[in-house]
Amino acid sequence: MKFADFVCFKAVIAGLQSKDRDGAIAELVTTLDKAGRLGQDNCKKIIRAVVKRENEASTGMGKGIALPHVKSSAVKDVIATVGQSSTGIDFSALDKQPVFSVILLISPVDDPDKHLQAMEKIFKHLQQEKFRKFLRQSQTAAQIEDLLREADENPFL
Amino acid sequence: MNRKIEYKLSERRCVIAEAQEGTLEKLVCEREVEIKNAAGLHMRPAMQFVDIASRFKSDIAVAKADTNADGKSIMQMSMLAATCGTKLKIRAQGPDALDAVAALQELVEVEKFGEPVPGQTIGEQEQ
Numbered sequence: 471m472k473f474a475d476f477v478c479f480k481a482v483i484a485g486l487q488s489k490d491r492d493g494a495i496a497e498l499v500t501t502l503d504k505a506g507r508l509g510q511d512n513c514k515k516i517i518r519a520v521v522k523r524e525n526e527a528s529t530g531m532g533k534g535i536a537l538p539h540v541k542s543s544a545v546k547d548v549i550a551t552v553g554q555s556s557t558g559i560d561f562s563a564l565d566k567q568p569v570f571s572v573i574l575l576i577s578p579v580d581d582p583d584k585h586l587q588a589m590e591k592i593f594k595h596l597q598q599e600k601f602r603k604f605l606r607q608s609q610t611a612a613q614i615e616d617l618l619r620e621a622d623e624n625p626f627l
Numbered sequence: 628m629n630r631k632i633e634y635k636l637s638e639r640r641c642v643i644a645e646a647q648e649g650t651l652e653k654l655v656c657e658r659e660v661e662i663k664n665a666a667g668l669h670m671r672p673a674m675q676f677v678d679i680a681s682r683f684k685s686d687i688a689v690a691k692a693d694t695n696a697d698g699k700s701i702m703q704m705s706m707l708a709a710t711c712g713t714k715l716k717i718r719a720q721g722p723d724a725l726d727a728v729a730a731l732q733e734l735v736e737v738e739k740f741g742e743p744v745p746g747q748t749i750g751e752q753e754q
């Protein structure tokens with residue numbers, strides 16, 4: 471699976487306004503909603519569901535990365551967006567460090583394999599220090615899109 | 628739990644190699660396990676796996692086809708993204724390799740990460 475298959479580039483945010491976890495989640499879900507990817511009247515419900523999931527166990531995986539996600543009947547296919555924070559956000563991450571890159575993933579309820587394929591793609595690149603660094607250095611949404619598209623062409627990025 | 632029974636089981640089924648390295652006993656234990664829960668190895672199961680793997684002194688490697696992951700790294704385990712039915716090879720090396728593999732097999736195949744298998748109904752829709 472490629473980033474271009476499931477990342478909504480229109481909804482990428484290079485400078486998250488929110489300084490806290492729930493705010494960042496709301497910002498990302500809202501931008502997906504504004505891009506028309508979440509159907510009718512699902513935005514608030516999805517924000518609540520992502521926060522609930524995050525409260526159960528943090529998706530802050532360490533190294534400045536968090537991957538909040540939820541399954542929702544609002545989507546027929548996996549949809550994701552990326553948010554960058556310059557100040558860092560407390561996600562109660564495993565390594566207790568602030569999070570700078572937030573990848574929000576919404577998956578359909580009835581297709582666990584698709585969700586896993588998206589995860590596989592995301593983590594394959596997030597594991598590379600180079601990729602994490604480039605992501606963190608991105609100043610604009612266009613730069614983030616370029617990076618993700620380049621990663622689609624280059625498995626070693 | 629019934630550690631002794633698990634231990635005996637692993638003795639029979641594991642490929643055991645003893646290597647002498649200094650004075651430390653080094654065991655290698657390798658076993659294939661199959662993912663049985665419907666949702667597969669998503670983030671929460673991956674975290675459970677890493678939690679248990681990290682309790683052991685042994686090095687733990689997990690392989691899915693050509694992809695290798697450190698069983699104690701959440702990022703690497705999440706990358707495996709093993710779907711239901713996928714077979715993973717768990718390889719532990721160290722003084723407690725037998726117990727480590729037995730405990731991880733229990734988690735994957737017996738407890739199934741505490742999740743439903745295909746066909747079972749899932750309690751919550753939005754989770």
